[in-house]
Amino acid sequence: MLVTNIEIIPGKRITKHLGLVQGSSVRAKHIGRDIMAGLKNIFGGELKGYTELLQESREEATERMIQQAEAVGANAVLNVRFSTSSVAAGAAELFAYGTAVVLE
Amino acid sequence: MADLTIFMVLLALGYGFGRYAELKHYKSIIRREKEFRDIPAVTTKFPPLSKAVDAELVSGSVVISVDYFKRFIAGLRNLIGGRVTAYELLLDRARREAILRMKEEARAFDGHIIFNVKLETSSIHKGRKNGVGAVEVMAYGTVLIKQ
Numbered sequence: 001m002l003v004t005n006i007e008i009i010p011g012k013r014i015t016k017h018l019g020l021v022q023g024s025s026v027r028a029k030h031i032g033r034d035i036m037a038g039l040k041n042i043f044g045g046e047l048k049g050y051t052e053l054l055q056e057s058r059e060e061a062t063e064r065m066i067q068q069a070e071a072v073g074a075n076a077v078l079n080v081r082f083s084t085s086s087v088a089a090g091a092a093e094l095f096a097y098g099t100a101v102v103l104e
Numbered sequence: 105m106a107d108l109t110i111f112m113v114l115l116a117l118g119y120g121f122g123r124y125a126e127l128k129h130y131k132s133i134i135r136r137e138k139e140f141r142d143i144p145a146v147t148t149k150f151p152p153l154s155k156a157v158d159a160e161l162v163s164g165s166v167v168i169s170v171d172y173f174k175r176f177i178a179g180l181r182n183l184i185g186g187r188v189t190a191y192e193l194l195l196d197r198a199r200r201e202a203i204l205r206m207k208e209e210a211r212a213f214d215g216h217i218i219f220n221v222k223l224e225t226s227s228i229h230k231g232r233k234n235g236v237g238a239v240e241v242m243a244y245g246t247v248l249i250k251q
Binding site for chain 1: 117152159166172222238
């Protein structure tokens with residue numbers, strides 16, 4: 001499965017458009033990470049726990065998007081975009097969407 | 105009195121550690137930016153159509169927090185208005201770090217250029233009184249790999 005955020009792949013032709021596919025994942029942070037983050041708020045610096053957490057959930061969102069693309073019979077997802085929104089206090093939604101296509 | 109002491113200690117800790125962390129981070133950013141100069145990241149959407157290439161989505165992200173001292177200074181800024189340098193520097197560090205992480209991933213793929221780079225910023229951990237606690241910056245783009 002080819003996943004990119006450009007609209008055309010050099011050297012490959014799109015034979016069929018299959019429409020929008022999407023995947024999302026909502027995650028909450030756990031208390032241990034919150035305590036570490038509290039400390040970091042005093043000293044400044046990177047919050048590694050959060051970086052990993054968001055990375056994992058973004059991967060999961062992408063994974064779900066790819067599953068959807070496979071289900072409609074695509075072999076590539078083009079023009080992928082990511083978006084983040086905080087749904088409730090302490091939880092964030094990571095969302096990935098793109099266009100499923102068949103490349104020759 | 106005890107409250108004031110704790111506050112002063114936190115300010116001093118924040119100033120000391122925060123300054124040290126920032127200087128160290130900037131040094132490492134500048135060093136790695138030189139190292140990754142051979143992989144340009146561009147915002148153009150359309151790659152040249154001349155040669156067949158492989159494409160792969162790459163991304164880099166970072167969550168970074170401002171220290172206690174800077175948050176206090178930014179709070180004071182709120183009273184008189186103007187540029188909040190403390191937060192400007194925080195966002196600058198986060199964006200450059202995210203781009204560097206994206207380039208690291210691109211190098212792992214043996215790519216030579218990254219197209220359609222997008223940067224996304226969100227404030228994820230709200231501090232007390234809804235102040236900025238930490239920002240997340242994500243950079244993503246498509247790396248082209250010579251076949």
